[in-house]
Amino acid sequence: MSNKINPIVVAPEELHEKLAALKAEGYDFLECLTGCDWEEEGLGVVYSLTKSSTTFEMTHIKCVANDKENPTLPTVSDLWDIANIYEREVYDFYGIIFIGHPDMRRLFLREDWVGFPMRKNDHPEEKNAEIPSTNEEISDTRHKYMIDADGKLVCEDSPVFAEDAYVVNIGPQHPSTHGVLHLRTAIEGERVKQIDPHLGYIHRGIEKLSENMTYPQTLALTDRMDYLGAMQTRHALCMCIEQAMGIEVSPRVQVIRTIMDELQRIDSHILFFSCLCQDLGATTAFLYGFRDREEVLKIFEKTTGGRLIINYNMIGGVAHDLHPDFVKDVKHFINETMPKGLKEYHSIFTGNVIFRNRSIGVGPLSREQVISYGCTGGTGRAAGWHCDLRKHRPYAAYNQVKFNEITYESGDSMDRYMVRLKEIEESCEIIRQLIDNIPEGPIQEKLKPIVKVPEGCYYSAVEGSRGILGVYLESKGDKSPYRLHYRSTGLPLVAALDEACRNYMIADLITIGGTMDYIIPDIDR
Amino acid sequence: MAVRKSAPVINNIPYEEFNDNATLEKLIDELNAGGVSAAVAPLDKLIDWGRSNSLWPLTFATSCCGIEFMAVAAARYDMARFGFEITRNSPRQGDVLLVNGTITTKMAPVVKRLYDQMCDPKYVVAVGGCAISGGPFTKSYHVVKGVDKILPVDVYCPGCPPRPESFLYAMMQLQRKVRVENFFGTTNRKQKDPYKETIGFGSENYAELLNQQEQA
Numbered sequence: 035m036s037n038k039i040n041p042i043v044v045a046p047e048e049l050h051e052k053l054a055a056l057k058a059e060g061y062d063f064l065e066c067l068t069g070c071d072w073e074e075e076g077l078g079v080v081y082s083l084t085k086s087s088t089t090f091e092m093t094h095i096k097c098v099a100n101d102k103e104n105p106t107l108p109t110v111s112d113l114w115d116i117a118n119i120y121e122r123e124v125y126d127f128y129g130i131i132f133i134g135h136p137d138m139r140r141l142f143l144r145e146d147w148v149g150f151p152m153r154k155n156d157h158p159e160e161k162n163a164e165i166p167s168t169n170e171e172i173s174d175t176r177h178k179y180m181i182d183a184d185g186k187l188v189c190e191d192s193p194v195f196a197e198d199a200y201v202v203n204i205g206p207q208h209p210s211t212h213g214v215l216h217l218r219t220a221i222e223g224e225r226v227k228q229i230d231p232h233l234g235y236i237h238r239g240i241e242k243l244s245e246n247m248t249y250p251q252t253l254a255l256t257d258r259m260d261y262l263g264a265m266q267t268r269h270a271l272c273m274c275i276e277q278a279m280g281i282e283v284s285p286r287v288q289v290i291r292t293i294m295d296e297l298q299r300i301d302s303h304i305l306f307f308s309c310l311c312q313d314l315g316a317t318t319a320f321l322y323g324f325r326d327r328e329e330v331l332k333i334f335e336k337t338t339g340g341r342l343i344i345n346y347n348m349i350g351g352v353a354h355d356l357h358p359d360f361v362k363d364v365k366h367f368i369n370e371t372m373p374k375g376l377k378e379y380h381s382i383f384t385g386n387v388i389f390r391n392r393s394i395g396v397g398p399l400s401r402e403q404v405i406s407y408g409c410t411g412g413t414g415r416a417a418g419w420h421c422d423l424r425k426h427r428p429y430a431a432y433n434q435v436k437f438n439e440i441t442y443e444s445g446d447s448m449d450r451y452m453v454r455l456k457e458i459e460e461s462c463e464i465i466r467q468l469i470d471n472i473p474e475g476p477i478q479e480k481l482k483p484i485v486k487v488p489e490g491c492y493y494s495a496v497e498g499s500r501g502i503l504g505v506y507l508e509s510k511g512d513k514s515p516y517r518l519h520y521r522s523t524g525l526p527l528v529a530a531l532d533e534a535c536r537n538y539m540i541a542d543l544i545t546i547g548g549t550m551d552y553i554i555p556d557i558d559r
Numbered sequence: 560m561a562v563r564k565s566a567p568v569i570n571n572i573p574y575e576e577f578n579d580n581a582t583l584e585k586l587i588d589e590l591n592a593g594g595v596s597a598a599v600a601p602l603d604k605l606i607d608w609g610r611s612n613s614l615w616p617l618t619f620a621t622s623c624c625g626i627e628f629m630a631v632a633a634a635r636y637d638m639a640r641f642g643f644e645i646t647r648n649s650p651r652q653g654d655v656l657l658v659n660g661t662i663t664t665k666m667a668p669v670v671k672r673l674y675d676q677m678c679d680p681k682y683v684v685a686v687g688g689c690a691i692s693g694g695p696f697t698k699s700y701h702v703v704k705g706v707d708k709i710l711p712v713d714v715y716c717p718g719c720p721p722r723p724e725s726f727l728y729a730m731m732q733l734q735r736k737v738r739v740e741n742f743f744g745t746t747n748r749k750q751k752d753p754y755k756e757t758i759g760f761g762s763e764n765y766a767e768l769l770n771q772q773e774q775a
Binding site: 327 | 621627634661698703719720
């Protein structure tokens with residue numbers, strides 16, 4: 035199965051019309067939006083659209099801006115809510131101005147940053163050599179660019195917050211934002227009126243770094259992106275490179291990867307439970323969660339040598355064979371530890387009246403909203419969107435196993451919490467079906483010493499711990515990628531935070547943020 | 560009469576088994592050179608004992624190492640055994656800044672500010688490859704190549720991320736450092752008032768400036 039994509043090239047003038055037509059056709063989920071610098075060809079964007087309700091079939095549209103120095107493209111943020119933040123990302127990295135976009139500010143980098151770092155001819159280190167010692171001035175002005183009658187670019191400014199809004203900064207150093215997220219929150223009394231997420235405090239430039247690395251080297255950075263989906267992220271990139279090169283990995287590797295992915299998912303969901311409890315003040319539940327999580331880490335450590343950063347998947351296989359105790363340990367974990375643990379979680383926290391009052395009906399997102407915002411994973415499924423890629427675009431050994439796709443209806447915080455606890459059970463079920471018959475075979479395919487991916491564009495996606503994790507890879511046939519883009523699972527969740535928290539209490543912001551379950555380094559990359 | 564400082568003792572781990580004793584001995588020699596009065600030395604010891612056993616970390620984590628830090632705080636590794644269990648969310652109440660994870664150029668002023676907000680005596684531990692040197696991201700355009708570029712670091716704890724054991728080991732190294740500290744006359748010395756000499760104590764401007772500073 036090849037994952038090569040042939041994006042349909044569309045002229046900028048027809049772009050909006052074409053995408054609107056595709057959306058009406060059923061491609062109503064903007065899965066990925068990748069900016070790219072094609073040097074001579076110019077700067078542009080690849081839009082990856084998916085049929086969200088039926089087959090999860092994809093189509094890719096490529097659009098190149100006419101002007102190379104000051105590129106402009108029409109916005110699609112009126113069609114998809116998530117395009118708003120994706121286009122800001124592209125503007126930040128490539129300097130492509132989206133005409134008609136309501137809020138053309140930088141997303142990750144400081145406002146006084148010079149240049150656009152992802153352009154091929156930009157040298158960001160030389161222009162920004164000094165470590166800034168002053169606090170960042172965050173502007174309160176939105177820029178909207180329009181083209182006037184003479185064809186000139188004009189900028190309309192408008193304030194981010196209403197004039198009399200009372201704005202409180204939550205973060206970047208706040209224990210309940212799960213990292214270094216900065217939420218500028220306009221409040222009225224105790225009610226949240228508007229949230230303006232300010233990102234980039236842990237933007238490490240992974241995509242740019244990857245462009246100067248060989249393929250095996252790029253793998254190392256994936257684990258550090260979403261560290262609670264380390265297996266899955268690396269799986270996605272390995273799968274993308276393997277399929278692009280036409281390597282078939284052995285059934286043994288497929289099964290091992292599936293089991294590892296599910297163990298990682300359990301690990302992530304337990305941590306989700308623990309942190310949510312901690313944020314809401316239940317320290318005992320936090321300790322219960324971490325007690326069981328250590329069991330997963332012990333299994334990982336025996337086979338891979340790593341606890342959190344695992345470095346296990348490799349191009350064409352996995353790094354080490356399974357530890358002799360693996361089967362025994364995993365069986366003990368899924369049959370003894372986890373069912374007992376889940377029972378305890380439910381009795382200590384799920385039924386807790388404080389938690390129920392703080393979560394039922396708090397921060398609901400409807401099915402239309404999650405599709406428009408591209409919130410996949412537990413958040414999407416809680417709103418009733420069947421978006422599990424393990425079902426809809428099966429990869430690895432997922433077509434050999436039977437499991438239920440957990441969905442709920444109302445999409446509030448309680449549902450988002452329940453989806454994840456139920457998914458732990460399903461993950462155990464998947465492992466139970468595979469653990470007894472791991473096929474024999476090689477754990478590593480023979481590769482040439484230098485890995486080179488044939489020329490073309492490729493896209494692969496897996497179901498990560500918190501949603502669809504896509505990898506867009508463009509190769510020119512070299513030993514390093516020309517463009518490597520990750521579809522972050524967390525960015526849509528943060529984008530939807532404004533919608534979910536509006537008119538709820540500040541204290542509910544913690545619940546909503548906790549149940550959305552985002553990981554900041556995965557958002558910022 | 561002067562009392563000489565001796566090597567710090569950590570329960571259950573012999574002194575020789577610690578890494579990098581040379582640096583510590585150099586530090587002790589430097590402190591001894593000044594001489595310590597016989598009257599306050601036992602008091603110093605008492606305060607250092609109390610301090611080293613109640614180092615409260617500031618809850619500060621930017622990336623992966625923060626998850627390992629949570630594991631250290633949880634039941635299996637249980638840093639409460641050493642007195643580090645109370646993590647503080649406010650820099651005013653923290654004793655030690657554990658730099659868990661990558662510091663980007665955008666984050667650098669924020670970290671600096673957090674450090675400035677902490678009360679003396681304060682310590683910094685650089686946890687993980689990223690905080691020490693930039694780690695795997697050292698070639699990135701947006702990463703500070705080591706937190707020691709912006710803060711004075713007391714202990715470096717290598718690893719990506721460090722194992723919980725090495726985390727605890729780094730904290731014990733910090734404890735050893737704290738245990739040889741002089742308390743009277745040095746670490747709690749008040750910062751010199753910057754306005755006293757330039758403007759003149761007691762003048763009208765002085766009170767105004769003090770007011771302004773307090774409001775800020």
